[in-house]
Amino acid sequence: MTSHELPLGSVADLVARALHEDLAGGDLTTEACIDADAMARASAVARGAMVACGGAVFEQVFRAIDPSLVVERVAAEGERVGDGTTVWTVRGRARSILMGERVALNFVQRMIGIATMARSYVDALPEGSTTRITDIRKTTPGLRILERYAVRVGGAHNHRDNLGSAVLIKDNHIAACGGVGTAISRARARAPHTSRIECEVDSLEQLDQALAAGADIVLLDNMDDDTVREAVRRAKGRAITEASGGITLARIPALARLGVDVISAGALTHSVKSADVGLDFA
Amino acid sequence: MTSHELPLGSVADLVARALHEDLAGGDLTTEACIDADAMARASAVARGAMVACGGAVFEQVFRAIDPSLVVERVAAEGERVGDGTTVWTVRGRARSILMGERVALNFVQRMIGIATMARSYVDALPEGSTTRITDIRKTTPGLRILERYAVRVGGAHNHRDNLGSAVLIKDNHIAACGGVGTAISRARARAPHTSRIECEVDSLEQLDQALAAGADIVLLDNMDDDTVREAVRRAKGRAITEASGGITLARIPALARLGVDVISAGALTHSVKSADVGLDFA
Amino acid sequence: MTSHELPLGSVADLVARALHEDLAGGDLTTEACIDADAMARASAVARGAMVACGGAVFEQVFRAIDPSLVVERVAAEGERVGDGTTVWTVRGRARSILMGERVALNFVQRMIGIATMARSYVDALPEGSTTRITDIRKTTPGLRILERYAVRVGGAHNHRDNLGSAVLIKDNHIAACGGVGTAISRARARAPHTSRIECEVDSLEQLDQALAAGADIVLLDNMDDDTVREAVRRAKGRAITEASGGITLARIPALARLGVDVISAGALTHSVKSADVGLDFA
């Protein structure tokens, strides 16, 4: 299993803001009900099968509230855990744990939800398939770093990080340039040589134009199976093929069998059900 | 229709961060393909039935990129719009519109998704019901202000804003205090007199203790219909009843008929499918 | 003595800003006069009787400058200390202590000033009184979290945290609604069920309207003793009574004897004399 990095410096700021959002007015209940020196131990427990993700964020939340809390990561990032499994534990001052519980869970339930959905998409690929599943830029504003990480932890891949990482020519760009060829050559002339040029095509004619113009990647937008099959045939050896647009889990096996190189799915990040993870006190 | 306020000062910072996330490296494609002085007009169009929500955020995103853009809000906040309806429009420099498109949509697709789900929950209430539907604190870290607003726009209500707004005594607090009565009296002694005291109960015995101790609100946690009915009967005139725990749309009518005052559902914010809104260029 | 929590995550940012304000240009004097490896030990000493408050902030300031500094909290938060008492000590690099001295004192002198004033108001309550003293939202912009904490440390209570925590209907709201009854019912229909509804009244007639409309709390605005007495009589068992408006220490005993539940005093935070605390080097 590859190990993925989550740059902690950037996470610290997100955690600080989330804690401020929930705690700037204090925790009325905990301050009233829990003795200041009471100690506790709590376990983050999976309620259902899921893919562990976000241990570093879980730890960061509690450590930001109280550096004396001790977090143990029981499950590895990306590990599949079953119902009832303890994923992580935290122990120390009971007040500190209770004050951070909701924020920690709000973060990791979303991250686990994404990792688990990504995993299911990857698992839906036929045995031996080399097709890769990717996210797109439909991430929660401000949380992209966490969501792209969760996609990787789930075994899928990332698309371009942002508008400055790579070129993706869409219909409006093509229209403004008067055609696919001009759009691609203008992009080639301006974009860093380290960035690939991807061009969205919605017909085989546009595909041919994009291939002729030297697109590195062609995005096959909302095409039916037959068109995808033909597009893959034409692009073979000339450009990477990416199927996109309304991708659902059900369509993954068929698309992969058609031989597309990449299937990109906004659903991985924009329509995720938070995983059910509870914090159980021992 | 009540009109809801979204404090713009706090939104500006969220918008700035989201734009920085997507645009700090520039927009390679747009800079290459679109002339600097090209003008355009685009419409945010609903693909399906939904509840309009987030017009102020939509406008703020585009104005932050380019103060010369003009946004028109066609649909009112909270208005039900059908498939193909134009919700808002933006016009001005084509580059500026394209650079903000994804960020604007990422915000409003989520807000509309929440407002639309809230609407469906509220619509599921029986005719004449006085039961209110509320969110809980299971919001996306950092975006609570937007998500609670969307819940209201959808016709539902908000639960407490954060840990400092009201008291909610849960099992760990009760355990630490040695009982419901002590927990409630300690909370009463400490919390602002402007905050109500809510106590989670998972049995009729705990309910009786909470009522005896003077809880303002009792949270009926994961109770079946019969228990809820009896709890409502016992609490009548003594405390507000709130049904919570694994609430789904399907259960709303029955719970409302049982007479609970409040049904709180984390699903309104933590498991939302982004609404399908496209930005169509004229 | 109850122990109060000060969420450290939110405090860290305030401390960083205050240090930047004083130290962004360096400390000319200390860099010139103190050897880099000189060590020192300094004590925060009370000059006069006061209530200890802000130990966590004192520590945070010095640790932010130099994590190797060691702070010892001699007095407990809320402890009454006499003239000449050492409240906290700090030891380590002399330069680091001198660079943080003024910022640390500026924070804690204000916090101790508030805690001490709050204590004096609480001490002015007659023996056995159940009346509670509270702050209001007249806090220093940006420092509310510290000032409300100091109020609690001094033995008083907090009013609502902010405009989103609870409802407080004032004259302009009443005027806009055309009367107390409408204002209260509109607020009830919109506010979270976890928030109480408070209504400001300036006459017994308004009081009667507020009680009839079901206000949870009535704010008796600037009433004389006789009116307060009658208001308390009418509200008994129906609403919490809060005396407010130009409250001074001198009036506390009389108001408490009249039986009001709450006395709220903006003076606790908006007109505080900083406590005289010095940092004495051993």
Added chain:
Amino acid sequence: MTSHELPLGSVADLVARALHEDLAGGDLTTEACIDADAMARASAVARGAMVACGGAVFEQVFRAIDPSLVVERVAAEGERVGDGTTVWTVRGRARSILMGERVALNFVQRMIGIATMARSYVDALPEGSTTRITDIRKTTPGLRILERYAVRVGGAHNHRDNLGSAVLIKDNHIAACGGVGTAISRARARAPHTSRIECEVDSLEQLDQALAAGADIVLLDNMDDDTVREAVRRAKGRAITEASGGITLARIPALARLGVDVISAGALTHSVKSADVGLDFA
């Protein structure tokens, strides 16, 4: 009357934070009670005699909430206004005005309080006196820019802005250097040539040492009148004299008559009573 500048760029951030502190959870009461399109006009009215200060902040608060609000500054900064005088007005959406009322007043009540106190100290100087009154660094953490401005508006002067603006050698620095002379020469060797060197002295012997070492300013710390008189005599023509330490309004005339050049008073900022300014709706 000199006109003082308040750098607006730095103020905008303070205002944004203060608004977030009070409004992140919305304004429950105003949203419920005030129609979205109701308009209003409100006047900031002095309750008592005071010195107008903070008009730019007052305006910035309301404009940050709602750029369509119109603020009129009736009184000039630094103008003495009597009881009942309208200082500024704001008009526009009633909701926006009510949402900003408390934050705006919290800022300006403090600023006016400082300006008014500064004015009273300056007014206490004997006719024709050239002594100047100054603040010191005992300002509210994070608000120094506003408070120093208010001091100037009140007719007094500022001391050094922060630890990097000028040198002020205190007892600990002297002790570390083994004497006044060494401390001053080390400071002279390191500090920018644009900064003056001030040295705190608590006896006439120390004064002589400081003068001999070429201090630009001598801070006469907590000296009685006779000692101050003699110190002024010895320093005449050699160094600026500054009386400091426990300065009260009552002592201003005498100190000025003794001929000190500067009287510095921490009370101007650390122990200010907020001015009573109300926002009256027309």
Added chain:
Amino acid sequence: MTSHELPLGSVADLVARALHEDLAGGDLTTEACIDADAMARASAVARGAMVACGGAVFEQVFRAIDPSLVVERVAAEGERVGDGTTVWTVRGRARSILMGERVALNFVQRMIGIATMARSYVDALPEGSTTRITDIRKTTPGLRILERYAVRVGGAHNHRDNLGSAVLIKDNHIAACGGVGTAISRARARAPHTSRIECEVDSLEQLDQALAAGADIVLLDNMDDDTVREAVRRAKGRAITEASGGITLARIPALARLGVDVISAGALTHSVKSADVGLDFA
């Protein structure tokens, strides 16, 4: 001439910080010497030949201080201007212009310096050359967005924006993987399909390995002319060639004639002489 975009949202924050750095303590001189209502007009004038760059930043600085200032951009971005040319003008309150002068110049002198140096590198390319000149990630911490923009304005290109935009395998990565082939295949397996894979090689053997492993780009590190010529021959049609390492202006023509596709030069941003631009008052 292509027109380059500088995302203003991200620039606003840099400008606010720079202004705070210089103006948090006010502008002593201007407040004393310039009347509050004095008006002025000033021109940013080139002292020597240079490439205009940073007009939007120049404007943003002055507008952040005082929205009533009017900036006129006389020269277009990227335009070559001669000694004595007016590049931009600003007019309005004299105080506001003087307060922003230094910050505005500090920004644009650096941006113009970079654009001018980039221009000189591009101009050194032989007639008809298709070699492109690029920056690398050796930018001033925090100002990358401005510096990469200036490189483009000068006619050069950008390399990858940051560590997440594209892959660049260096000696340490190769060593850790045990060889070029493994490093490239691991990177291919992990990186977004939108990112190219670049591999640094310091010998023809490594070059062959990189080509065999399918590198998209080969970075020819510090190679002499003969080696570069041979590397270009071998890579022709298989990978983009990039010459890097100690690139100076003098070597550009020769390298271009050898046929490398890209010459990357850290000097464009890390060792720039600020352009001499003065602000002349009319």
Added chain:
Amino acid sequence: MTSHELPLGSVADLVARALHEDLAGGDLTTEACIDADAMARASAVARGAMVACGGAVFEQVFRAIDPSLVVERVAAEGERVGDGTTVWTVRGRARSILMGERVALNFVQRMIGIATMARSYVDALPEGSTTRITDIRKTTPGLRILERYAVRVGGAHNHRDNLGSAVLIKDNHIAACGGVGTAISRARARAPHTSRIECEVDSLEQLDQALAAGADIVLLDNMDDDTVREAVRRAKGRAITEASGGITLARIPALARLGVDVISAGALTHSVKSADVGLDFA
């Protein structure tokens, strides 16, 4: 060797921003090529003679990425090191070191470049000279704290920190006041008594006016040697003389021999070549 302080609290924020700029999208290459548990040790090695500077920043960068990294500072701040010298080392997780490498070097290469240039200016002073070399406010926006520190580490001095630290009257101020005398007296009346008054003069006549008006410092703007000599003669014992304007290394010895007290050179910060420092992995 004096030891200089770099306030770490203010540095932390700069480091966090720089890391976010380079790492928000992760490090594609390192995540792919380096095992998560691989350890490494790397040395920052001088390539050429230079003055060590920025060890605290070097350490802060790596610690912000990974608190488990261990940094050893081999060379002292300000120490002259020769080609091939190890200045600092860092050891720990290889991934963490590689992720921070570029940001750490971008900071310290600039700081060392400044310190080394400052050193060369100071070394150019004739034996026994008491003239001091200073920077001016031509620093990189946002990095002033680091650059002024580097100037000091190089043995030079700082000029005023910002517009609020001291007065510097320039031609526009003089023109607005109608003359040098008025400008100086207005500045004296307004500026803190802790700030010196400097006045720019471009002729001997203006010099005489400035001296007559009591300027503390006269800035001799772009004067030739003969004029400087005469100016120094006239100012002797009356004001500090500062030569400024187009100062180059070559002119330092002559200016110092003319007896000016201060030579201020913007080149120390605005036109610095980054030092060549490499990070060599053992």
